[in-house]
Amino acid sequence: MAASMTNADVVLPGDVLTDRLKEITNKKVRLGPGLRWQSKDVVACKCGVLKSREDHAFWIDNHQRRYIPAKGESIIGVVSLKAGDIFRVNIGSNLPAALPYLSFEGATKRNRPNVQIGDLVYAKLLVANRDMEPELVCIDGSGQSNGLGVLSREGFMFKCSLHLCRKILSPDCSLLRVLGKKIPLEVTVGMNGRIWLRCRSVNDTICAMNAILAAEYTPEQNLKSMVYKIFGGVAAV
Template identity: 45%
Template sequence: MTFVLPGDVIPTATSQTSFGPGLAPLDTSNQAGPSRARGQFTSSTSSEGNSTESARVVATKAGTLVSSDGKGKKGGVWIESNSRRYTPASRDLVLGTIIARHADGYRVDIGSASMASLDALAFEGATKRSKPNLKVGTLIYARVSLASRDMEPELECFDPATGKSDGFGELKEGLVVDCSLQLCRRLLTPKNPLLPILASVIPFEIAIGLNGRIWFKSSSIDETIALQRVIQGIDDGSLAETKGELEKALKAYMA
């Protein structure tokens, strides 16, 4: 991992690399700077699928350059920082609260500088005659379909690859925990052991938003609150991220 500053040029890998928040493509045609400030994108490729040249990107914020091993799939590269304000990026998974309704959809609070919009048809199987009727205050799990610094972000509650909901949509009951953006991104990393450790003690449902929100639902209120306290302890550093320590904390909180 490497610490970078805004404006640092980061020559990276190939067409198999996916670039995330904190990185933008370097426009070498006119040296005018990055063509967009955030979002996820891949390096350009030729018609044969090979990289036409080494992907070159520029950092748009200070932080640690982090990469993940895609294991045959597209690996990811992004910048991790201590920011508490969420900046929407295309394809991010987010938890949001509906704050207003209008004829064509909803306005959603996702914790960013501006509210997000959610089209009433952006759900699995939704049509003009048959679409969800969500109330103000409803918690939803969604995917950022469009993110631009010049427009408010747009959301969708289905997987565009399959057309199915795949867990997106309204989240009922449960408990929402606010935590750091870094912890949410770590928990979504496939190799992260924290969630399997917690699930070995308490079975639960979970939805993790890259906007610093986590939703839990277990079979009892006591178990849900125990999970909340453990996650908050991990986030503030008061709990060690070891199997023994986490299991002991969960059992103590449920006692």
């Protein structure tokens, strides 16, 4: 759960946050997007609101569309090229990511995965370094896919802000639960500002997409009424 924020938690690029983090916790911290180590200090590298979780992870939350790869994040990419033993994947960053064909469940040198140019893949960033090419995998540590892999062509992908993706994936956000009670659907949210949807009809897909995009500036207590309004119904009291 994110810590409560005040106006004092707004930071600017170059701000040294070492003392502020020590006031919150005296344990080892994990740095997320917007923060980096500079010598022995924690320094902000973008403007926004400083946020934290109970596991001592800190990051800067702001409104942006350009994605900066971060190790361990799950993203939605578009396969743009086959090059030898790897696929080149567009993940919305300044560089394409590399996805080795052996990084799929059950893949071997003889049994290559059926991945075509233009396919959407849900993958996890294994390597994310500003001095190295990003690398993706579609398996976990045990070699299982666990939901990662090629997404169905029957779905629809659209783009949104990175802030909206983080909001949807927050345990405190009820949007996906409300949508699931209204219509049957499949949703995959990438941390790179891409969302994949599959519904039973085109009309449901359009309504679900509009509801997700409208949720960015809708307070939590108004999400249910907003969803029912978009679908032309009345929310039950």
